[in-house]
Amino acid sequence: MTRPHSVPRLTRRAPIHRRLARVSVIFWLLLAGAPALAAGTPAGTDIENIASATFDGPGGPVTIDSNTVIIKVDELLDVTVVRTDPGDVITNPGKTGNVQSFRITNTGNGDEAFNITVNTANGGDDFDPTLQQIAIDSNNNNVYDAGVDSVYVAGSNDPVISPDQSRTVFVITSTPSGIANGARANVSLTATAVTGSGAAGTAFVGQGQGGGNAVVGSSGAVAVANGFLAVQSTSLTLVKSASIADPFGGQRPVPGAIVTYRLVATVSGTGTLNNLKINDPIPSGSNYQTGSMTLQTSAAAAVSLTDAADSDAGIFNGTRVTVAAGNVTAGETRTVTFRVVIQ
Incomplete structure (x- = not known):
């Protein structure tokens, strides 16, 4: 009996287009899961590649592979x-x-x-x-x-x-x-x-x-x-304090208690600190008490400020108070007070 013709060291595999399709899918899945780096592929990574060729043999398509080429990515x-x-x-x-x-x-x-x-x-x-x-x-x-x-x-x-x-x-x-x-x-x-x-x-x-x-x-x-x-020869310190008046005549921070915040800005050194602004966000769990802002300079009594953005120095924007204290000479202070109610 005559044996079918055979080709030494060759293997019969799936058609090349199917193999390439599988390789392509795997490659893009790996790429999608890889982190994006500024300089690309991580140092030390081995990039491997195998080529292939196919031809029609007596029994159908035949594919052979090349040797593997490995390139190590430099740092x-x-x-x-x-x-x-x-x-x-x-x-x-x-x-x-x-x-x-x-x-x-x-x-x-x-x-x-x-x-x-x-x-x-x-x-x-x-x-x-x-x-x-x-x-x-x-x-x-x-x-x-x-x-x-x-x-x-x-x-x-x-x-x-x-x-x-x-x-x-x-x-x-x-x-x-x-x-x-x-x-x-x-x-x-x-x-x-x-x-x-x-x-x-x-x-x-x-x-x-x-x-x-x-x-x-x-x-x-x-x-x-x-x-x-x-x-800057002038320096600024800002000290904040709080006093509490509860609904029962005490000083406990219970719901309904009124907290008065006092912010004292002190300018020291020499010269003048220009365009001083004092900001304080209303703390969570409390509500600002409308019309409670005041500003006091070193040599004058405290002045009430409106909440609106108008001609005076104060403004309440719904989340914080801001007071424009102006230019302050070393040795002077600016004191801001306002009140909140604990919810």
Whole structure:
């Protein structure tokens, strides 16, 4: 008996268009479930590919596969830095503990440690503050907490940041004595990838996450941001207190009790604090008592304010009271009172 003709080392499979359709569906399902990264595929990922060919054999379509080609994705080193303070950070001559905030974002595709440096002696500004320390936001609340946030020591606790993630860093400085009112200081923070930096395209062989190379991205793997301190010889303190009168002649905070809030703004130092405004939101669980706002200056009796947006200094907008206290000279106070009823 004559055996059917056979082709060595070939396998008969489903038609190629069906196989490609299945592969396409799987690929798009995987793509849809993958996180979107600023720098694309995570470093160390193996991209595998197998080609195939098909032809008509004696018994039907025959498909053969090529060898597998594996490409390991290199780590891209990229970073951005921005200041997160909304404007200049106000300081006074001789003040210590100025806090400026910056955010470092890893825009690369691998976990990367970043070295942090601060320059307080930038040219073109009015004075050079003294660097006290750099701190890393340990509890991720974006607020400097002394004794909680970690003091940064270069080379010891360089922050490791995952792709597309950020860390807030605080720069703590002191202001020299004798600095003139209105003077500004430029404080810059620089973050540099620990793996390496340089011209875009520079490669560090075998030093990327997952065993591949590390390649410098468009940022040069280094970024800098500037923040400013501004000296203001006048300073402001705002103290709030509350007194309670309940319906039974006592001072208990029960429903129906009236709470009188008292806000005392005190300006100290030298000079004048311009355009002072005092704001206070009405607390949840209480209702503002109509027509209860007053404003008192240092040398005058309290004046009643209307709730409407009119010619006087007060306004109640439905959720908070705002009093425009104007320009206040150092040594003076402005006192605001208003009442709410506990629901």
